Amino acid sequence: MDGPQLLKPALYAQGDDGVAWLNGGACACGHVFFPLQDFGCEMCGGFGVDLTPQRLKGLGRIVASATVHLHAGKGREAPFDVGVVKLDDGPVVRTLLTSVGDAPAPGQAVRAVLVEVDGKEPGQRVRDLRFEVQA
């Protein structure tokens, strides 16, 4: 399952069953969030020892999806598909999807996978996180 280095290792990690982990956090108040941060809890204001890392399983359901036809930014070629995913573990994340022009509809079950993409250096390959429809 190993491959090129991860593009954003602070945000996710490889899982041993093919489903990636997301590096989230939990507050003493019970609030679960993504990404992990130590600034403070958005729900209760807790900080410091109140906040602990929590791995979130990359499983969830599509809240919304779209195919981007025209992108107003550098370093990303349209078309590509994006989605909003409600994780089974709680947080809602905004993510790229593996599909292109065929985004899964709201309600569909999806999972996080690590896919090989071009890195910043010429010829470099890295692995980045995408969500895809659960088989």
Place this chain on the structure above:
Amino acid sequence: MKTLSDLRPVYVVGVGWHPYRYATEEPYVTLGLTAVRQALADAGVEWPSMDAAFVGTALLGMASGRPMLRHLGATGLPLVHVENASASGSAAFRAACLEVACGLADTALALGIDKAIPRPRTSSGLGGLAEDAFVAFTHFALLTNEYAARNGVAPEDVALVAVKNHGNGALNPNAQRQKARTLDEVLGGKPISGTLTSLQCCPVGEGAASVIVCSEDAIQRLGIDPGRAIRVTASAVGSETPGAGNDADAALTRTVIGRALAQAQRKGTELDVLEVHDAFTIEELLYAEAAGLCGEGQAIHLLKEGAFHLGGQCAISPSGGLIAMGHPIGPTGVGQVGEVVTQLRGEAGARQHKGARIGMAHMVGLGSVAYAHVLERP
């Protein structure tokens, strides 16, 4: 806690614009002076009678006000710059209203002004999985998809908002887009993101909008026509809370508009005109429902019946809205107030909503923050 309605009455007595348009090389100073001079002339007052000035701008950068306002004659009045993203103008207007309402000033100017200068936000230090992929139009394409799935409406129906607003914009000499469009033209335009096409997205250009607010004392003292004074009966503002999911702007709007209507002791269904933050078509539907004009998922049906057109139950975005009038950022929130005032005065000409007596201006700023002001013809 007190609200605007607990303080002394505040009236809008002058409105003015520099038309919104695509970017030019003209200095912002010219745009701002045009709008302020028009507002002063509309109120029939002179610049030295202004007690305070609030300049709403998100893109001009530091200290843009005095290099502009000094050309009106530098009276030494208190001058403050207000930044609140897309709601910068709304924030400047609220500040002007409060200054007068609490008696610190008898008159105040709110000016919204911007040029289309790219100005990226400073990073919070927290990244996301692919935040660069989620520019504004993609965020709203996702909301369109979610709304369409939840309420069983065809995403193409959402485009009808743009047809209505381009039609209104065609009647507004200050609008950036002044061309009526058919549904086929809207749907056949350049695909942007999801089902959004270019004519369903607001243009960001340049312009200026200005309003003058004052107290009852000042109306008498300065000989202002009380018959054209429009009272500000509510001012409400709030910021996003966690847990609203992808649809945070609509949830926040519901809260803020609810507060404004409570202050004014009005119901959403009493509004005759409503200027909303329709930067993208889907927003007008979400905010019409959040304002209580109809139940969730019902806005598209009312739109098709003509309820939101000029002459309908409540004219939404009579100016053309952000989609047709344009969204030059700083001016937008002030220009909305100017449009509502023009409608309530019965001076909107070809786009007049007949019998308009109660209006609202609603704005969302990135972050998110939201504003709602209720205005009424006394």
